[in-house]
Amino acid sequence: MKWRLLVKRWKEGWEKPRYQEYVVEADADTSVLDALEKAWLGDNTLVFEHACHHGVCGACGMVINGVERLACITRLGDVAVGNTVVVEPLRGFPVISDLAVDKSRMFRASARVSPETLEPVEGEGGELPGRASLRPEKLLSCLECGICYSACPIARTMEDYMGPAALALASKTLSLTGDWSRVSDALGRGGVWSCHAALECSVRCPAGFDPGGLIMVLRGKALKRMLGGGR
Amino acid sequence: MKVLRALAEWMRVKGRSAEYLSFAVRRASGLLLAAYLVVHMVDISTLLLGEEAYNALLEVFHGPLGLVFDATLIALLSLHGALGLYSMIVEAGLALRWRRALLALAWAGALAVTAAAVWVMLSVW
CATH class of the missing domain: 1.10.1060.10 (Alpha-helical ferredoxin)
Incomplete structure (x- = not known):
């Protein structure tokens, strides 16, 4: 199945953030983090933080479809609206780059x-x-x-x-x-x-x-x- | 600007839990009631313009508009009061284990008071 990831991106020097669309092929059980990694394979400038991939390290906290979640334990099929998942950086912290924030x-x-x-x-x-x-x-x-x-x-x-x-x-x-x-x-x-x-x-x-x-x-x-x- | 930005952040309720929604309602109702106080002062001040002016104003509030206005006011008061009581209990570190039930009770109480008040208003209207 094809999923549409809308990722809020911002890098130093940009006047304002913008949303970029990535289309990834995955099943409904795929985690948002795995989907982001698939997107990254096609665009190495996409920045996000992660480590353990199983909900222990706490590195991949993001706002996914408006709600804060760990991307590694959030399945696409559980949060997508239609086939779209909007991914934004955590609020309350300065953004370093794209989805990575300074905690x-x-x-x-x-x-x-x-x-x-x-x-x-x-x-x-x-x-x-x-x-x-x-x-x-x-x-x-x-x-x-x-x-x-x-x-x-x-x-x-x-x-x-x-x-x-x-x-x-x-x-x-x-x-x-x-x-x-x-x-x-x-x-x-x-x-x-x-x-x-x-x-x-x-x-x-x-x-x-x-x-x-x-x-x-x-x-x-x-x-x-x-x-x-x-x- | 900073205050307005903070307010907008506080009212961002999409996808949030009942606890957060209640927090936002508590804040919004407080602000609206404070605004109402100003409106009420202006409304009372029409007395200074004489009996006719005041009666004309009262006439406006005797219609359906007044009913909606009063029902909204009572809903705001009861929600602010009930959610405030819930907040006082929880924020003092009491009954934390039952905080969800307390919150449900606060909403139920506020809605019951509003419904009863609207029923009374409709029956004497």
């Missing part, structure tokens, strides 16, 4: 929290011969894909807002460590109080990390602490 604002915000990266999980631990017992842990689910920034109306319009991912990591860090000093930036200007609870971040999060819910958890704890009821 450094998210990483800078995360660095202000120095987030924990592991959380304990339910289950029996184990022991290695001659070593201390092991506590089962997992990496935090956040992929740092930037989808939540693009989905969030505040992150798209308020430059100094720390953003959903960074604030959710702050919330997790407080839950895991109980250390309020780690989240002081998240409680300041551009922090949790700037969130207006549109909660689109949680709806769009491809990892089910629930950034909006975690922000509200942190707010709840901060409120309780301010009112003298929390540690």
Whole structure:
């Protein structure tokens, strides 16, 4: 089957972005990322970011037919309108080239929290011969894909807002460590109080990390602490 | 310009979830109600022009136009109020597990209040 990809393109020096059409031959189960790679074979100037191809690295976040998704786990047949798929770069970040955006604002915000990266999980631990017992842990689910920034109306319009991912990591860090000093930036200007609870971040999060819910958890704890009821 | 651009971004609801749509409705209804306050001040000010002027204005609102205007106003008020209550609860970190049910309840409440108000208005019209 033939699919029509309409890709929003912009490169440094262009006055404004424009949409370019690529026609690719693929079946309905083909991912948008694979379709973009097919298009790239015919046009090596098309720029997009990707790595793992299976929804783990978070590199290929894009706006696909108006909604933020990971291109690698989005099938053409699930999102196409007719046979057309419109692909745009994530919003809320400066575009570097075509579909590649500069996510450094998210990483800078995360660095202000120095987030924990592991959380304990339910289950029996184990022991290695001659070593201390092991506590089962997992990496935090956040992929740092930037989808939540693009989905969030505040992150798209308020430059100094720390953003959903960074604030959710702050919330997790407080839950895991109980250390309020780690989240002081998240409680300041551009922090949790700037969130207006549109909660689109949680709806769009491809990892089910629930950034909006975690922000509200942190707010709840901060409120309780301010009112003298929390540690 | 920056404010208008931000507003346009906030109102970009195509393809968005019920949560986002509710956020946009909460914002839009707040702005419209603030605008209504100004209209209301102007409307009240016609009293200064005398009884005749004020009665003429009231006459306009006795017609179908007034009914539509009042129904819209009540819908805006009830939506803004109900979604505001939902927002207050969720934004305080409460009942997060039931936030979808709360949101559905807020919409149902607002629509029920609007429907009841329209029914009352129609029955006395």
